[in-house]
Structure formats: C-alpha cells, structure tokens
Amino acid sequence: MASDVVTLWDINIRHLPESPERRTIDNHSQQTNADLRELGAIASERFGEDVPGCETSRGFLLEAELAAEEIERIAHRLLADTVIETVDVTQIDRREVPANTITVLPKPGVMDPVAQSARQAIATLGIAVESVRTYRRYLFPANASAKLLEFVAPRVLANEAIEQVVFGELSAEHLALGSSYTFERVVVPISTMDDAALERLSREGQLFLNLTEMRAIRDHFVEQNREPTDIELETIAQTWSEHCSHKTLRGPYTYEGEPGEGGLLKDTVFKVTKDLDLDWCVSVFEDNAGIIRFDDDWNICFKVETHNHPSAIEPYGGANTGLGGVIRDILGTGQGAKPICNTDVFCFASPDYAYEDLPDGVIHPARVMRGVVSGVRDYGNRMGIPTVNGAVCFDERYLGNPLVFCGTVGLLPKERSFKSPKPGDLIVALGGRTGRDGIHGATFSSGELHTESESVSGGAVQIGNAITQKKLMDVLLVARDRDLFHAVTDCGAGGFSSAVGEMGETIGAHVTLDSASLKYEGLSYTEIWISEAQERMVLAVPSDNWGELRELCESEDVEALVLGTFEEGGQLLLTYQGETVGELSMKFLHDGRPNIVHHGKSSRTPPAPLEVPSDVKPGKALHGILGSLNVRSKEWIIRQYDFEVQGSSVVKPLVGESEDGPSDAAVIAPVPGSTKGVAVGCGINPRLADADCYAMAASVIDEAIRNIVAVGGDPDRCALLDNFCWGNTERPEVFGTICEAAFACRDIAKGYGTPFISGKDSLHNEFQTPDGPIVIPPTLLISAMAIVHDVRHAVTMDLKKNGNNLILVGLTRDELGGSHFNLVTGATGGTAPTVDTTVGRSIFEAVHRAIGEGMVRSCHDLSEGGLAVAVAEMAFAGELGAAIDLADVPTSEKMDAMTILFSESNTRFLLEVPQEKTDRLLKLFGDLPIAVIGQVTEAKELSVRGAGGEVLRESIAQLKQSWQQPLK
Structure with a gap:
C-alpha cells in the first residue's frame, strides 16, 4: 500500500526509433496504431475527427525510499534494454504529464506477474522496494479531444475488466493494492426468505444457483435450526456450480419423453467406457485427468479444459490461466504427473467483423484472437512445455462467447497413479499467494454473459504467472519422488474451497483461513477461501514429512504453509482468528444438491436436397475453401508456440519440405532412450451441427481417430476425451441436441472400441443482447491420444x-x-x-x-x-x-x-x-x-x-x- 514516507518513482521506457544501425521493431506500437486506424470510420462519424496515432511507452512505478542513483541503476541494469530503449526516471510529484497522456495499469488486486518478477530481480541487487507496478503509456496529439480519447481507450488501449485507465497525471491512489480488514462474521438470514428473495440472493451474490437449489439450501439450514454464514453459502455455490458438479449432464433427463437410466453422461460416455472394460485404462473419470498405460514403467494422462467466459471478458488472462489451470490438473493427477505437451483449440467470430456492428460489452474478435493466442503462448513457452497440436474454428455465433480449449498430456510413474489423503495429514498449500483473483470464477462460468458482465464479473478473471508455476512444478515432482505426500490436487475453480472440499470428501477437514499467505492485506475470510488465485496446489502431507517438504520448498523459493488438517468425522470446519466461520457436512455439500430433470426434444429433420449454384467451378471452389477461415493456414498462431522444447517432438504441427504443411496430429517420444511414443490429435466441426448434431458428433470422433491413425497411432490403443460446449440447455430443443451428440459418442466409441477417459462440459454459452441472445453453435471437441509403438515408423x-x-x-x-x-x-x-x-x-x-x-x-x-x-x-x-x-x-x-x-x-x-x-x-x-x-x-x-x-x-x-x- 502507498505510504507517505516513501518516494513514488516513475521509470518510463521508450523504444528507440528504427535506424540503419538499429533495425528493431516496436511491435506494441505498430499493433496499437493499426487498431486505432481500424476505429477511424466510427470515430469520424461520431466525433467529426479522425483517430490520431500515438506514441507508446512502457514503465514501472516503484515505491521506495532510495536515492536517484539506485533507481537509475535498477532502471538501466534490470528493467530496460538500453541497446534499443531509452529510459526516463522521475519522481511522480516532481513532473508534469501532458493532458493527452493515457496510462493503463492493472486494477488493484489484479495479478501483475511482470511486477512480481521485477521486485524479485531488484532484491537480487540487494535493494529493497515497497512495491512495484507496471504500466503502458500512450501520448496523443494535443488536438485530440477528450471525448475521442475516452472512446478509444477501452476499445484499443485497455480492458477495463482488469485495467484502470488514467488520463493525465498519476497519483498515489492508483498504486494502492489493499486496505486493512476488520474481521466480522457474516450471517445470512435465509430461513425467512421467499422465492423472490432467494432468487435475488443468488443473482446479486453471484451464486448462480436456481430456485430449487436455493430452496434446498434454505431448508437444510432450517433443519439445522440456524442461519448460514456467507462462507457456507459460497462453498455450497462453488461445489454445486455447473463448472464443478456438471449437474446438467449428470442429472436425470428425458429425451422425446423417454427417461434415461441415469444421467446423460452416465448413460453414454461413462457407460461405453465401462462396457469396453479395457485393461490399459488405468483411471477414468475419477482424477483430475484420465490415465492410460504407456509401458511397463510409465502411464500417460490427458486432460482438456475450457476457459470460455473468462476469455470473453479478458482474452489474455482467460486463456493464460486456462492453460495454466489444465497444466495444474496434470500436476494434480495421481501423485503428480510431469506435463510433456500442450494442445489448444479456439473458436472465434471472424477477425474481420465490423466494429460498428459489435454489441455493447463485446470485445472485437481480432482482439480476442490476439489475446487468447498470446495468453496460451506465454504460459506454455515460459513453462517449457511444447504446444504440439490444436485447431481453430470461426463462426459469427462465437462473437459473444469465444471458446478456448486447453489441454495437457502428462507422464506419470505407474506406481504414482493413485492418491488418497489420510486422517491426520496436514493440509499444505504450495505455490502462489492468495489474492482477489478469480473471485466467483466457478459460479460465473456457470451463467450466461451479457452486456454488463465485464463490470459485474470482472473479478472472476485471473492473471497467471508461469514462472511461479514452473518453480512449483519442479518442487512438486521432487517431493513426489521423495514420497513426501499422500495426495495432491490443484486450486482450480473455487480455489481452496474446491481443492480441500474434494480431497476431504470422504473424511473431513479443518482449515484455519488466517494461515493463508496473502498477496496484500484486506482480504476477508470468505475471499481467502474462494479466491481462484493461480499457481496453487493443495497437498495431504504426513506430519512427519512436513519439515523435509518445507526445506525443499525453501531451497527453490516456493512458498509452502500449513492450512489445517484432514480429520475424520465428515465435517468441513472453517475457522478464522480462532472463531468458527463455517461448518458443513461433507455429505450435504457433495450429495445434497437436488436433482433437476432436463427434458430433450428432437430437432432432427430429413435433409433437404442439395442445390448448387450453376456458376460454381471446381478450381474456384478449391481456392475458396483453402482460403476460408476454418481451412486456411494457422501458421501465424503455430509459430508463436515452442513445439520443440523438451526435445520429444517427432511429428510436429507443421511438416513438409518447407515445414509449413498442416500435420494431422502430433507424435512425441516422452521417455528418453525409448522409441515408444504418443500421438495426440483432435476432431471438431461445429458447422455439421446445423445439419445434424448426431452426425456432427459421430464425424468429429471419426476425425479425431483418423488424425491419430494418419501419423502412426494404434487405433486399438486409442483413448478419447470429450468437451461439450453448448448454449442454454434449459430449453428442450437445445438439450435435445446435446442428447443426440452424447448418443453418438456412445455409439461410435463402442463401434471403434475407443474408451472415453476424461471430459469437461461448458454450458450456457450465450450472450444476451437487447435484440436477443447470441448462441454458439453446438460444439463438441473430441481429443484423442494413442500409443505409437515405434516413432521411427511415424509418417x-x-x-x-x-x-x-x-x-x-x-x-x-x-x-x-x-x-x-x-x-x-x-x-x-x-x-x-x-x-x-x-x-x-x-x-x-x-x-x-x-x-x-x-x-x-x-x-x-x-x-x-x-x-x-x-x-x-x-x-x-x-x-x-x-x-x-x-x-x-x-x-x-x-x-x-x-x-x-x-x-x-x-x-x-x-x-x-x-x-x-x-x-x-x-x-x-x-x-x-x-x-x-x-x-x-x-x-x-x-x-x-x-x-x-x-x-x-x-x-x-x-x-x-x-x-x-x-x-x-
């Protein structure tokens, strides 16, 4: 927090202009000015003036009681590349900033990983600073009007979900991170609430639970003869969210009036895997990722996650933490698998979409695409994990809801494939500190987006720090090999709430929330519990091993602390400053959610006869398809990813004489010295859903398998993962289409003998506008993984x-x-x-x-x-x-x-x-x-x-x- 006794320093760094001796390009400046030009027609029509170009710079804000010489040393030795950049160091209260200057910096509480790294680097110089913040700065011509600048700032310069825009001079208030917190136990008087009040509580509290669920919560606490605390409501909401419990596809249903035998997933993808009963399937639909046998010593695991809603609000952060989260899923599988490669699949609206047609609250698709691609790029590259396979789909219906699928494959010693926390184990938090990042992320992901989502749900967006996670990964794998813990899982959606709640489901847990390590002061006990701050894992550690684990973490500069203990009794007990703030039955938490029957109605119709315009020529059609958004080269994206790191890539995403042809799938050889490999591929084709959802699902399964086979994968040792992304399945005609797709998954997987080992669904992918919802096309991603018995035969x-x-x-x-x-x-x-x-x-x-x-x-x-x-x-x-x-x-x-x-x-x-x-x-x-x-x-x-x-x-x-x- 800013202080009156420290100096506020501004280190501004500008890129030197290009010259014959210095041929460098300021990419950020080029992109910013190109984006400003794209807004030109709209601005001219609205304000009667053209959008001018601007000068760009970046910088650091330091709070430190240091001499100017020390600040200059920090600036020139650490923060700037003085070969291509020039540095200007000033005290904030001793300079004047032109009025047409716009400074963009993270909002208080938003993760700033560059600032974290800078502070650590400054410490290596033996210099202590109070805090570090980063910013970007834009200088416009003096004749640009204030209205014009207010128009372009949120459209080009900043994302107001996570960033603050400052016109003119900065002040100390812009640096504040947190304020002191006074503990107050909050009780919610739910027992007397009628239906309208329950719905209002769910909506305004961002619980995203329906009326039936809210009634069940009220009735439970009436039976307990007490009112719930805020943290108890939040815990239930996280656990019962669509994101965590998959209640729609796991609950009872009917299709065309006929009831299913169980939940839709149980009747389809779960059933076919159970019926196939293949001995090489080690763990399916139980852990953070599905596991299959690789060889006599190793198993392979695979998980693909979605991070759609966060990416719609903040593309870079949403995609960045989407990949970071699925990497932690792999680290949390069994007793910790090593990530060996990543995959990604994106669905966007056209990058050429007209600016003037954008609904309020929607980020332009070109900006979404750049943000998503760079978010995945930065996390994977910085962690040293190759991104080897993926796909990109375009459809205008992804305008309000882009889809971001991130997957990771892991290598796991076969004797470390299972885990089980034991009563008496310490609950240990490992990795990053806790902040306000991602508050309500799990519940937010279970709702629909609308024009106000950016402001209402901006706190649900997280920003990742790959360097922190890389250190966490290295420590975790060493601790696994030393047998220092019984179980591990990641803090994903719901944070500590879901991690501890899931690990302690069959026993119980006691958590002392004030033990958590915080990024800044001011967090309430509830915020600590449900924060989705990134780069954190939870371990079940025998007390005798705690000392050795702590020393290991200290040696690698990874934070580790004891949050509490796993205890018998089936209760989740939460305390803060010695007072009980929450106590829930694990049985009610995990089994108390009421089932709601979803009804599906068929929308399948006989196909219409094919009608082809008379002027269609084969050559023109071929050129048109090759240049169409879905088929054209994705080299611009692929080249940003490191697909060679770790040295295991055999068949790469780009192949051929010039290494620019589109590979069907990837092949990696994950065990040094072995010629045995793994093929990784996918299938996705949402266009087919407009014709027939059953046929679409059947086709993408077939595509995923044939992509694998095309590079040398064994179809008899092939496993599948499903990711269903749909609209609002409360509507029978929408739920009917997801039923048809699931039925196809069952039928085709059975016919091909390919089990499903993991999956994830993301529903309610609709964006509400005054003119009605923008609904994504039914989208099923099928990912496939198969054994390649000898990578030397891969083609x-x-x-x-x-x-x-x-x-x-x-x-x-x-x-x-x-x-x-x-x-x-x-x-x-x-x-x-x-x-x-x-x-x-x-x-x-x-x-x-x-x-x-x-x-x-x-x-x-x-x-x-x-x-x-x-x-x-x-x-x-x-x-x-x-x-x-x-x-x-x-x-x-x-x-x-x-x-x-x-x-x-x-x-x-x-x-x-x-x-x-x-x-x-x-x-x-x-x-x-x-x-x-x-x-x-x-x-x-x-x-x-x-x-x-x-x-x-x-x-x-x-x-x-x-x-x-x-x-x-």
Missing part, C-alpha cells in the same frame, strides 16, 4: 517422391450437407456425413498396419474440403505435384465430379505408396474400399480428370498462396 502428410502412387482408402458418399463446399459456394442442403464403424474399424487397423510395416510414405486424412483439399495440401506441403483420376475413386453410387472432389465423407485417407509396395498394400486391405487414383508428379500442379475429361488444373504455388495468405 507425415507431405508428398515425398515423384512417381509414387496415390491411393484413396474409404468410401466416398454423396455427403455435402454442412460441408465447406456449401459454405464457400452458397450451395444448400445435402446429407451430412455418416459413420460406419464396422468398416471404419477395419480401415483404421489396415492403415495402421500398412504404416507400421513401412509401406506408406505419406498419409493424410480427408476432412474439410474432402479429396480436393487433401491432395492439394499434400502436394504443396511436399512441393510436388499430383495427377488423379476421379473415375477410380471408390464411391457408394454414381455421382458427379464436384461431389467426388468435395464430399466430406468420413473414414477416408489418401496414402502415398511406392510403386513396388502397392500390390502388397492393396492385398493387405482385401475387400475394403481402396483404389489407386493417381500419382505424385514433378510438375508442380494439381490435375484432376473425370469421366468427361479434365476437371481441374491448378498451380500448386497458387493453391498454397490461397491457403497461406489470409492470415499471413
């Missing part, structure tokens, strides 16, 4: 050699419903792709065997854009050409060349096979649909013949340009 999708045969595996059907061909050409109707698991399983096994026996030089699955896009991508990735004949393509019926080229039928691969190995490969496939359809050529063009002659002839270079240019 990539780029063509390798002139003269090799191109062999199409799988049956092409008249299935253009929901296709990218329809999207690009304006065609309508058509049948959505179907899945035949009987034939499909045989195809997967045959392709896997052919790859394992070294017959296949390259392999690419057919997905968005069908055969035409697949062969084009293989050709320009390998910088070779291809000639194919559609007359030889295996089809279900007679169909025209356009349909054969662009059908998105499932379970199809295009293989490159040497001439001398072709007969043996065809014999291996037997009666399965397969045919040689062409050859690899030296001529760098794609030529396609049909029954009537040449259908298409396109330059490979021009096709690649269409694919690469849009996001270049």
Whole structure:
C-alpha cells in the first residue's frame, strides 16, 4: 500500500526509433496504431475527427525510499534494454504529464506477474522496494479531444475488466493494492426468505444457483435450526456450480419423453467406457485427468479444459490461466504427473467483423484472437512445455462467447497413479499467494454473459504467472519422488474451497483461513477461501514429512504453509482468528444438491436436397475453401508456440519440405532412450451441427481417430476425451441436441472400441443482447491420444517422391450437407456425413498396419474440403505435384465430379505408396474400399480428370498462396 514516507518513482521506457544501425521493431506500437486506424470510420462519424496515432511507452512505478542513483541503476541494469530503449526516471510529484497522456495499469488486486518478477530481480541487487507496478503509456496529439480519447481507450488501449485507465497525471491512489480488514462474521438470514428473495440472493451474490437449489439450501439450514454464514453459502455455490458438479449432464433427463437410466453422461460416455472394460485404462473419470498405460514403467494422462467466459471478458488472462489451470490438473493427477505437451483449440467470430456492428460489452474478435493466442503462448513457452497440436474454428455465433480449449498430456510413474489423503495429514498449500483473483470464477462460468458482465464479473478473471508455476512444478515432482505426500490436487475453480472440499470428501477437514499467505492485506475470510488465485496446489502431507517438504520448498523459493488438517468425522470446519466461520457436512455439500430433470426434444429433420449454384467451378471452389477461415493456414498462431522444447517432438504441427504443411496430429517420444511414443490429435466441426448434431458428433470422433491413425497411432490403443460446449440447455430443443451428440459418442466409441477417459462440459454459452441472445453453435471437441509403438515408423502428410502412387482408402458418399463446399459456394442442403464403424474399424487397423510395416510414405486424412483439399495440401506441403483420376475413386453410387472432389465423407485417407509396395498394400486391405487414383508428379500442379475429361488444373504455388495468405 502507498505510504507517505516513501518516494513514488516513475521509470518510463521508450523504444528507440528504427535506424540503419538499429533495425528493431516496436511491435506494441505498430499493433496499437493499426487498431486505432481500424476505429477511424466510427470515430469520424461520431466525433467529426479522425483517430490520431500515438506514441507508446512502457514503465514501472516503484515505491521506495532510495536515492536517484539506485533507481537509475535498477532502471538501466534490470528493467530496460538500453541497446534499443531509452529510459526516463522521475519522481511522480516532481513532473508534469501532458493532458493527452493515457496510462493503463492493472486494477488493484489484479495479478501483475511482470511486477512480481521485477521486485524479485531488484532484491537480487540487494535493494529493497515497497512495491512495484507496471504500466503502458500512450501520448496523443494535443488536438485530440477528450471525448475521442475516452472512446478509444477501452476499445484499443485497455480492458477495463482488469485495467484502470488514467488520463493525465498519476497519483498515489492508483498504486494502492489493499486496505486493512476488520474481521466480522457474516450471517445470512435465509430461513425467512421467499422465492423472490432467494432468487435475488443468488443473482446479486453471484451464486448462480436456481430456485430449487436455493430452496434446498434454505431448508437444510432450517433443519439445522440456524442461519448460514456467507462462507457456507459460497462453498455450497462453488461445489454445486455447473463448472464443478456438471449437474446438467449428470442429472436425470428425458429425451422425446423417454427417461434415461441415469444421467446423460452416465448413460453414454461413462457407460461405453465401462462396457469396453479395457485393461490399459488405468483411471477414468475419477482424477483430475484420465490415465492410460504407456509401458511397463510409465502411464500417460490427458486432460482438456475450457476457459470460455473468462476469455470473453479478458482474452489474455482467460486463456493464460486456462492453460495454466489444465497444466495444474496434470500436476494434480495421481501423485503428480510431469506435463510433456500442450494442445489448444479456439473458436472465434471472424477477425474481420465490423466494429460498428459489435454489441455493447463485446470485445472485437481480432482482439480476442490476439489475446487468447498470446495468453496460451506465454504460459506454455515460459513453462517449457511444447504446444504440439490444436485447431481453430470461426463462426459469427462465437462473437459473444469465444471458446478456448486447453489441454495437457502428462507422464506419470505407474506406481504414482493413485492418491488418497489420510486422517491426520496436514493440509499444505504450495505455490502462489492468495489474492482477489478469480473471485466467483466457478459460479460465473456457470451463467450466461451479457452486456454488463465485464463490470459485474470482472473479478472472476485471473492473471497467471508461469514462472511461479514452473518453480512449483519442479518442487512438486521432487517431493513426489521423495514420497513426501499422500495426495495432491490443484486450486482450480473455487480455489481452496474446491481443492480441500474434494480431497476431504470422504473424511473431513479443518482449515484455519488466517494461515493463508496473502498477496496484500484486506482480504476477508470468505475471499481467502474462494479466491481462484493461480499457481496453487493443495497437498495431504504426513506430519512427519512436513519439515523435509518445507526445506525443499525453501531451497527453490516456493512458498509452502500449513492450512489445517484432514480429520475424520465428515465435517468441513472453517475457522478464522480462532472463531468458527463455517461448518458443513461433507455429505450435504457433495450429495445434497437436488436433482433437476432436463427434458430433450428432437430437432432432427430429413435433409433437404442439395442445390448448387450453376456458376460454381471446381478450381474456384478449391481456392475458396483453402482460403476460408476454418481451412486456411494457422501458421501465424503455430509459430508463436515452442513445439520443440523438451526435445520429444517427432511429428510436429507443421511438416513438409518447407515445414509449413498442416500435420494431422502430433507424435512425441516422452521417455528418453525409448522409441515408444504418443500421438495426440483432435476432431471438431461445429458447422455439421446445423445439419445434424448426431452426425456432427459421430464425424468429429471419426476425425479425431483418423488424425491419430494418419501419423502412426494404434487405433486399438486409442483413448478419447470429450468437451461439450453448448448454449442454454434449459430449453428442450437445445438439450435435445446435446442428447443426440452424447448418443453418438456412445455409439461410435463402442463401434471403434475407443474408451472415453476424461471430459469437461461448458454450458450456457450465450450472450444476451437487447435484440436477443447470441448462441454458439453446438460444439463438441473430441481429443484423442494413442500409443505409437515405434516413432521411427511415424509418417507425415507431405508428398515425398515423384512417381509414387496415390491411393484413396474409404468410401466416398454423396455427403455435402454442412460441408465447406456449401459454405464457400452458397450451395444448400445435402446429407451430412455418416459413420460406419464396422468398416471404419477395419480401415483404421489396415492403415495402421500398412504404416507400421513401412509401406506408406505419406498419409493424410480427408476432412474439410474432402479429396480436393487433401491432395492439394499434400502436394504443396511436399512441393510436388499430383495427377488423379476421379473415375477410380471408390464411391457408394454414381455421382458427379464436384461431389467426388468435395464430399466430406468420413473414414477416408489418401496414402502415398511406392510403386513396388502397392500390390502388397492393396492385398493387405482385401475387400475394403481402396483404389489407386493417381500419382505424385514433378510438375508442380494439381490435375484432376473425370469421366468427361479434365476437371481441374491448378498451380500448386497458387493453391498454397490461397491457403497461406489470409492470415499471413
């Protein structure tokens, strides 16, 4: 907190202008001024003046009683790169700032990781400072009006959910972090509340519980003959939230009037895994991540999380902590797994969306995309974990609710795959300190967004610090190997509330909240309990091991403290300053939530006939699909991620002659010295949901598996993860579509023998506007992980050699419903792709065997854009050409060349096979649909013949340009 006895120093750092001797680029300045220019038309219309450019700088605010020489030393030795930057050091009360200066800095209580690192670095110089804050500063021309600056600041310069905007001079008030807290036990008089009062309490308290649940809470405390405290209500709300309990998909339901046997997940993804009963599934739907057997010594675990609502409000922080959170899920699996790679999948509205059409409270999609990508990039890169696989989808319905999926794979000693806290174990908090970060994050994620969400729920956003988590990870894995704890879990949604509540569910726990280490003073006991401050884990530690664990943590500068003990009795007891502030029965907390029946109504209709505009040409359609948002190159994103760190990446996200072709999946070799590997891939195609949600779910499962198979993964050792992201499932027609998708998960997984081992759902992804809700399309992400028995046999999708045969595996059907061909050409109707698991399983096994026996030089699955896009991508990735004949393509019926080229039928691969190995490969496939359809050529063009002659002839270079240019 600011003090009257310390000096407030401003260290302002500006990028030097580029010169022949100094060829550096100020990226932040360039991006800021580009964003300002994009607002030009709107500003001119509203204010009658153009949006001017601005000068940018960054800086640090220090509270310290130090001589100017020491501040100069800090500035030049630590904080600035004096080769390309210039530094100006002043005291805040001894300078004048131009009126048209805007300073942006984190709001009090928002995590500032750069400031934390700076303070630690200053301490290494032997210099003590009271506090450090960072800022960004923008200087506009003197003739820019105040109204114009107030307009551009929240749209370009700052996110007011987490940042404060200061016009002109800064003062000490802008540095304040917290104030003293006077303890007062808060009791909520719920027993006399009627329905309206209960609903108001839920809404205004951001509990996000429905009326039935609020009544159950009231009745419980009436039976107890007492009123609840605020912390008890918050604990119940966290535990009962959709985010933590998945109550919609786990609760009772009906579909078309027929009741389910259990919850929807229990009847579908859980059931198929249980029925398959595969011995290599070690732990499924029990721990923080699903675990499968890797080899005799190691197991592999995988988890994919969503962080949608926080990313809609603060894209960088939401995505940053989304990845940080799923990494902690892996660290909290078993007794601690080592993260070995990350995945990410994003869903955005178009980055070209018109500014003037943005609803109030919505951040522009281009800014969302940049923030999300950089948030994931910074966390993974700084922790030294490679990001090896992912996807990006675009649809205007993601405008109010972008989707952010973050996944992590971990390596776990097989004897450390299970955990169990024991009565008498100490509850130890490890890692970062507790602040107001993410208050109500779990409950907030269970509601719908609206125009006021940014201001009402801004506290639900967290900011991560990857360096803190890296140190935490290193300590945790050493402590695991020393056998210093019985159990571990992460502080995710709900913070200590969920971590301790889940670990102590079967026994009980006593927590002394004033033992927690705080970032700043002023937090109430309830804020300490439900804070979602990042980089924290909770361990169950035998008391005899506490001393050794504490010394280990001190040696690595990781904070560790005892919060309480796990105790028998089935009670959760919370105390603060010696007084009981909360006491809840674990049984009521975890089993007391009333079940609410959800009703599903079918919306499936027969497909409309396909209608294609008469002027559609194959070449133009191919260029259009390659350049469309969903298919085009994502190299701009991929290149920002380090996918080589740890040295285990075998098949990388970009492959081919120039290392810029789109890989189907990733392959890593996680154990040094071993050639055994893991393939990681995914399937997602929300466009198909508009045609048929059952078909959509079936298709994305098929896509995830064939992506894995295409690089060498074993389909018989393949596990799946599901992530359902839907709108408001209270509406029967919406719940009906999620039922249909879940039924497909059950049916297709059973047919392919692929168990589900983990999952996560995110519902209520709607943004309320005065004109009605913006509802995301039903979106199912299927992630897949499979064993690669020998990574030396893994293959990539780029063509390798002139003269090799191109062999199409799988049956092409008249299935253009929901296709990218329809999207690009304006065609309508058509049948959505179907899945035949009987034939499909045989195809997967045959392709896997052919790859394992070294017959296949390259392999690419057919997905968005069908055969035409697949062969084009293989050709320009390998910088070779291809000639194919559609007359030889295996089809279900007679169909025209356009349909054969662009059908998105499932379970199809295009293989490159040497001439001398072709007969043996065809014999291996037997009666399965397969045919040689062409050859690899030296001529760098794609030529396609049909029954009537040449259908298409396109330059490979021009096709690649269409694919690469849009996001270049």
